[in-house]
Amino acid sequence: MTAVLFLCFFLLCFSFTPSLQHVSESEPLVRFKTSVNITKGDLNSWRTGTDPCNGKWFGIYCQKGQTVSGIHVTRLGLSGIIDVENLKDLPNLRTIRLDNNLLSGPLPPFFKLHGLKSLLLSNNSFSGEIADDFFKDTPQLKRVFFDNNRFTGRIPTSVMQLAGLEELHLQGNEFSGEIPSLTDSNKILKSLDLSNNNLEGEIPKSIGERKNLQMNFQGNEKLCGQPLNIKCDHKPSSTGSGKDPNEVTGKAIFMVIFFLLVFLIVVAIITRWKKKRQPEFRMLGKDHLSDHESVEVRVPDSIKKPIESSKKRSTTDGSSKKGSTHHGKGGAGNPGGGGMGDIIMVNSEKGSFGLPDLMKAAAEVLGNGSLGSAYKAVMANGLSVVVKRIRDMNKLARDAFDVELQRFGKLRHPNVLTPLAYHYRREEKLVVSEYMPKSSLLYVLHGDRGIYHSELTWPTRLKIIQGVARGMQFLHEEFASYELPHGNLKSSNVLLSETYEPLISDYAFLPLLQSNNASQALFAFKSPEFAQKQQVSPKSDVYCLGIILLEVLTGKFPSQYLNNGKGGTDIVEWVQSSFAQHKEEELIDPEIASNTNSLQQMVELLRIGATCIASNPDERENMKETVRRIEGITI
Numbered sequence: 001m002t003a004v005l006f007l008c009f010f011l012l013c014f015s016f017t018p019s020l021q022h023v024s025e026s027e028p029l030v031r032f033k034t035s036v037n038i039t040k041g042d043l044n045s046w047r048t049g050t051d052p053c054n055g056k057w058f059g060i061y062c063q064k065g066q067t068v069s070g071i072h073v074t075r076l077g078l079s080g081i082i083d084v085e086n087l088k089d090l091p092n093l094r095t096i097r098l099d100n101n102l103l104s105g106p107l108p109p110f111f112k113l114h115g116l117k118s119l120l121l122s123n124n125s126f127s128g129e130i131a132d133d134f135f136k137d138t139p140q141l142k143r144v145f146f147d148n149n150r151f152t153g154r155i156p157t158s159v160m161q162l163a164g165l166e167e168l169h170l171q172g173n174e175f176s177g178e179i180p181s182l183t184d185s186n187k188i189l190k191s192l193d194l195s196n197n198n199l200e201g202e203i204p205k206s207i208g209e210r211k212n213l214q215m216n217f218q219g220n221e222k223l224c225g226q227p228l229n230i231k232c233d234h235k236p237s238s239t240g241s242g243k244d245p246n247e248v249t250g251k252a253i254f255m256v257i258f259f260l261l262v263f264l265i266v267v268a269i270i271t272r273w274k275k276k277r278q279p280e281f282r283m284l285g286k287d288h289l290s291d292h293e294s295v296e297v298r299v300p301d302s303i304k305k306p307i308e309s310s311k312k313r314s315t316t317d318g319s320s321k322k323g324s325t326h327h328g329k330g331g332a333g334n335p336g337g338g339g340m341g342d343i344i345m346v347n348s349e350k351g352s353f354g355l356p357d358l359m360k361a362a363a364e365v366l367g368n369g370s371l372g373s374a375y376k377a378v379m380a381n382g383l384s385v386v387v388k389r390i391r392d393m394n395k396l397a398r399d400a401f402d403v404e405l406q407r408f409g410k411l412r413h414p415n416v417l418t419p420l421a422y423h424y425r426r427e428e429k430l431v432v433s434e435y436m437p438k439s440s441l442l443y444v445l446h447g448d449r450g451i452y453h454s455e456l457t458w459p460t461r462l463k464i465i466q467g468v469a470r471g472m473q474f475l476h477e478e479f480a481s482y483e484l485p486h487g488n489l490k491s492s493n494v495l496l497s498e499t500y501e502p503l504i505s506d507y508a509f510l511p512l513l514q515s516n517n518a519s520q521a522l523f524a525f526k527s528p529e530f531a532q533k534q535q536v537s538p539k540s541d542v543y544c545l546g547i548i549l550l551e552v553l554t555g556k557f558p559s560q561y562l563n564n565g566k567g568g569t570d571i572v573e574w575v576q577s578s579f580a581q582h583k584e585e586e587l588i589d590p591e592i593a594s595n596t597n598s599l600q601q602m603v604e605l606l607r608i609g610a611t612c613i614a615s616n617p618d619e620r621e622n623m624k625e626t627v628r629r630i631e632g633i634t635i
Contacts, residue, residue: 024089025052025053025067025068025089025090026046026047026048026049026050026051026052027048027089028086028087028088028089028090029046029052029057029060029068029071029086029090030046030047030048031083031086032071032082032083032086032087033046035080035081035082035083035086036078036079036080036081036082036103037077037078037079037080038076038077038078039076039077039078039079039102040075040076040077040534041075041076041077041533041534041535042076043058043059043073043076045057045058046058046060052068053066053067053068055616055618055619056616056618057618058073058533058618059071059072059073059074059535060072060618061095061618063092063094067091067092068090068092068093069092069093069094069095070093070094070095070096070097070118071087071093071095071096071097071098072095072097072537073097073098073101074097074098074099074100074101074483074535074537075100075101075533075534075535076101076533076535077101077102078098078101078102078103079101079102079103079104080103081105081108082098082103082108083108084108084109084110084112084113085112087113088112088113091115092115093113093115093116094115094116094117094118094140095116095117095118095120096110096113096116096118096119096120097118097120098120098121098124099120099121099122099123099124099145099483100122100123100124101123101124102124102125103121103124103125103126104124104125104126104127105126105127105128106126106127106128107121107126107128107130107134107146107151110138111134111135111136111137111138112137113138114137114138114139114140115140116138116140116141117140117141117142117143118141118142118143119138119141119143119144119145120143120145121145121146121149122145122146122147122148122149122169123147123148123149124148124149125149125150126146126149126150126151127149127150127151127152128151128152128153129151129152129153129154130151130153130155130156131156132154132156132157132158133156133157133158134156134158134159135156135158135159135161135162136158136161138162139162139163139164140164141162141164141165142164142165142166142167143166143167143481144159144165144167144168144169144170145167145169145481146169146170146173147169147170147171147172147173147193148171148172148173149172149173150173150174151170151173151174151175152173152174152175152176153175153176153177154175154176154177154178154180155170155175155177155179155180155194155199156180157180159180160180160181160182160183160186161183162183162186163183163185163186164186164188165186165188165189166188166189166190166191167189167190167191167192167481168189168191168192168193169191169192169193169481170193170194170197171193171194171195171196171197171216171219172195172196172197173196173197174197174198175194175197175198175199176197176198176199176200177199177200177201178199178200178201178202179194179199179201179203179204179207179223180204181204181206181207182204182206182207182210183206184206189210189213190212190213190214191213191214191215191481192207192213192214192215192216193215193216194215194216194217194220195216195217195218195219195220195399195400196218196219196220197219197220198220198222199217199220199222199223200220200222200223201222201223201224201232202224202225202232203217203223203224203225203226203227203228204225205226207227208225208226208227209226214403214407215227216399216400216403218397218399218400218403219397219399342354342355342423343355343358343421343422343423343430343432344402344405344421344422344423344424345409345420345421346405346406346408346409346410346419346420346421346422347409347418347419347420347421348420350383350420350434351381351383353379353381353383353421355423357379357380357381358377358379358385358387358432360379360380361377361378361379361380362377362378363375363376363377363378363387364376366386369492370488370520370521370522370523371388371390371488371506371509371521372388372389372390372428373388373389374386374387374388374389375387375389376435383434384434384435385420385432385433385434385435386432386433386434386435387430387431387432388430388431388432388433389428389429389430390428390429390430390431390509393428393429393509393512393513398424401424401429401512402424404508404511404512405419405422405431408508411478413470413471413474414467414470414471414501414503415467415468415470415471415474415501415502415503415504416471416474416475416503416504416507417433417434417436417495417503417504417505418433419431419432419433420432420433420434433505436495436496436497436503437497437498438495438496438497438498438500439495439496440491440492440493440494440495440496441464441491441492441494441495441496441502441548441552442490442491442492442494443492444456444496445491445551445552445555445557446557454591455500456555456591456592457592457595458592458595458598458602458635459635460500461552461553461592462601462605462633462635463500463501464494464496464500464502464552465548465549465552465553465605465630466630466631466633467501467502468489468494468502468504468545468548469545469626469627469630469631470627470631471502471503471504472485472486472489472504472541472545472623472627473623473624473627475504475507475508476538476541476623476624479507479508482508482510482511483510483536483537483538484508484510484522484524484536484537484538484540484541485507485508485538485541485623486504486507486508486524486541486544487507487508487509487510487518487522487523487524487536487540487541488506488507488509488521488522488523488524488544489504489507489523489524489541489544489545489548490523490544490547490548490561491548491551491552491561492561493505493506493507494548509522510522523544523560523561524536524540524541524543524544525540526560527540527543527544527617528543528615528616528617529616529617532615537617538622538623539617539618539620539622540617541623542612542617542620542621542622542623542626543612543613543617543620545612545623545626546608546609546610546611546612546613546620547560547571547572547612547613549605549608549609549612549630550571550575550587550606550609550610550613551571553587553588553589553592553602553605553606553609554569554571554574554575554587554588554589555589555590555591556568556569556571556574556589557569558570558571558572559571560572572613574587575587575606575609575610575613576610576613579606579607579610584603584606584607585599585603587606588602588603588606598635601633601634601635604633605630605633608626608629608630611626612626
């Protein structure tokens with residue numbers, strides 16, 4: 001009997017060991033919480049004596065649900081001093097995200113956390129120099145995001161010596177001096193952004209000659225090297241030159257006169273070219289469409305106006321009307337001004353074209369969305385394109401905008417729409433993409449059910465859902481460092497080919513938008529976590545995918561798409577209520593519910609969608625696991 005009691009006692013103690021470990025991890029996290037000030041929200045779910053891995057601690061991520069592996073606390077207005085000692089008691093901590101807060105002062109000694117793989121401190125006010133050997137004790141670091149702070153001094157050599165470094169973003173600081181060379185042992189660096197600092201000298205060949213490395217050095221006036229197409233002038237020593245001072249002075253005067261003449265000629269050419277071309281471009285600034293998002297992708301013929309007629313009206317209406325004055329002060333060579341420039345091709349698979357080809361194309365208005373208006377243009381060679389005028393994208397300067405669009409142009413996936421070209425102006429940007437014959441999923445589902453709805457069989461709907469899921473997984477892998485890899489996923493941004501193959505558009509725009517504009521324009525900001533705590537994350541994209549999945553299965557238009565929430569169906573409340581009452585089958589669109597052989601698969605897909613729209617993002621699966629479950633549904 002004694003032996004049996006001892007065995008039961010031993011098993012009881014053993015079974016409580018994991019939870020006791022979890023509770024012990026709550027203490028350093030609570031100490032961390034109390035050491036900082038929180039001005040935009042709270043961390044009330046962080047309580048001593050509770051399990052951080054129970055799914056209820058906001059911003060805490062756990063490895064296999066057993067031990068804390070990540071702290072993601074963004075947009076809470078955190079200030080004060082980060083006490084790293086509090087975090088040393090978390091042995092499996094791998095990720096720290098404190099971006100978009102109010103933290104300031106010197107960089108805390110995060111090097112004491114030897115197991116860190118990601119350190120994301122973007123958009124704070126950290127300042128001062130970083131010790132050259134700061135990163136020598138963090139060999140596992142893969143992602144370092146210190147952008148948009150106030151760091152000064154030289155870039156630490158030790159960060160370039162990290163063999164596993166994949167992404168380094170230091171843009172928007174005040175780093176100076178030369179860029180350290182990248183270690184030869186690092187073969188996997190994918191993204192390097194050192195733009196908008198005070199760096200100088202030649203970009204090391206260990207960086208500049210790297211293939212498959214996305215790099216940005218713009219905004220460093222004294223930097224030179226192959227990536228910038230700026231030749232470095234190696235100044236000779238002052239001794240032993242043997243040059244005649246008068247000869248040097250004469251050459252200098254000659255060069256000044258020569259460049260002055262060239263400058264005057266260039267100015268005259270640009271001015272003449274601008275006057276000749278400017279009126280044609282005014283037609284893209286002459287619509288007065290509503291700023292409210294339209295749920296109809298195609299508008300009735302009675303309000304479809306050719307852009308050419310808009311051009312004629314602008315001539316008679318006068319330049320004082322709002323929307324008709326798009327004359328820039330700068331020329332085409334002035335990226336920061338309002339000059340016209342030309343179409344920049346980023347994807348020539350459908351052929352090349354220029355701004356004149358676009359201006360001469362027959363055009364019609366397609367609609368107006370949260371990011372701007374869209375036109376269909378059919379060019380002389382028969383190519384049909386969609387031109388999107390995107391407002392409120394003034395966060396990035398031209399060079400940074402070019403880098404982002406060039407990156408978009410390199411994307412290749414059967415379910416992601418790769419842009420063809422773009423046009424940059426200070427006031428607005430144009431993005432040109434291929435026109436899809438079936439328009440959008442929104443239109444096919446809700447626009448004119450008499451035309452397409454009969455074609456939306458269960459196999460076709462499953463094909464659309466799985467294609468969207470694959471495209472989203474690709475975007476989440478391609479833009480893994482982004483707070484929102486897509487950010488604006490909704491049925492109007494899922495285009496359909498002739499065979500109903502879905503192509504996702506309007507992705508990865510968050511870094512191009514100012515924060516106040518992003519929260520109004522991007523659908524991910526309608527997720528529960530933003531409404532409750534003003535936070536978004538890649539899990540917000542999972543929420544958006546869940547809305548589309550449920551929209552396709554139910555055939556209902558989600559009220560979540562509307563700014564005022566009036567109209568349509570509150571698909572989140574309806575689905576959650578039906579699941580609570582075990583009435584899942586009543587959710588399925590009657591058009592496909594007759595396919596009784598597949599009801600089990602439809603209900604399983606509904607369950608996946610219900611998981612995606614959970615109010616607590618920690619209760620949602622990540623994009624990879626969600627896609628794996630969707631792919632597992634077969635007919």
